[in-house]
């Protein structure tokens with residue numbers, strides 16, 4: 001099977017400038033750069049143009065004037081709006097994420113970099129705009145949302161419980177009490193399209209999903225576990241099918257809140273389905289003709305277009321399919 005290319009959430013273009021962001025003065029100077037662009041994140045949503053084809057950035061100076069982000073701190077003090085350095089574009093324009101705590105109405109045309117009137121701005125999440133934004137903006141949102149999610153859930157030291165503060169442009173939190181450095185967490189999860197000897201694919205439905213909604217099988221990688229073992233374990237646990245030859249297909253971040261989806265194709269050496277009734281309540285073997293008929297009749301709904309699951313299914317199928325959850 002071919003590798004997956006141009007995954008919707010794997011299109012980042014910025015230089016993260018990892019060496020330079022360790023210097024708080026350098027980061028502060030980037031925030032003060034009049035060309036700097038910030039993306040406010042509010043409950044996972046970001047401001048976008050109403051046609052969903054561009055991100056609407058905010059001016060750091062205008063945010064400072066709103067009294068939110070702390071202009072003196074490295075990445076902002078805890079308790080105010082923290083800001084995190086994302087990277088530089090090809091013209092060295094700096095980009096930041098802001099854990100926005102204000103109201104969306106605060107961001108009027110005087111704050112928005114393109115001066116867009118409020119009625120031409122929408123707040124939307126990655127599932128909706130991950131595929132419609134251009135490469136740079138899609139990469140900015142994925143990075144911003146993942147980082148804001150991590151900071152929101154890691155305000156205290158896991159070792160001693162003291163309140164931590166962001167440093168390294170927001171890519172580390174440091175504990176002032178015990179000096180421990182905490183790094184942003186990414187949770188690896190495998191997602192796999194299984195095929196059998198007749199080249200049918202195996203799709204499953206989770207118990208929490210409505211009837212008709214199917215996807216590839218997926219699960220988190222456990223500590224001490226190689227990816228290939230995770231693929232075989234998850235498929236067997238959820239459907240009773242034994243697989244071999246797990247073949248890596250590509251990856252994309254999935255910041256809901258912090259996963260990295262690692263896509264695989266794998267070959268089944270058994271076909272008798274026995275679902276676990278916990279995670280997966282229904283699983284089916286589908287030929288290409290079966291899948292086409294089920295999708296066209298509306299009997300089966302495919303995962304969303306920004307998901308790696310959708311791309312795994314379409315790559316096996318051989319062309320794009322219509323409709324989604």
Ligand SMILES: [Zn+2]
Pocket residue numbers: 157158159160161162175176177178179180
């Ligand atoms: Zn500590």
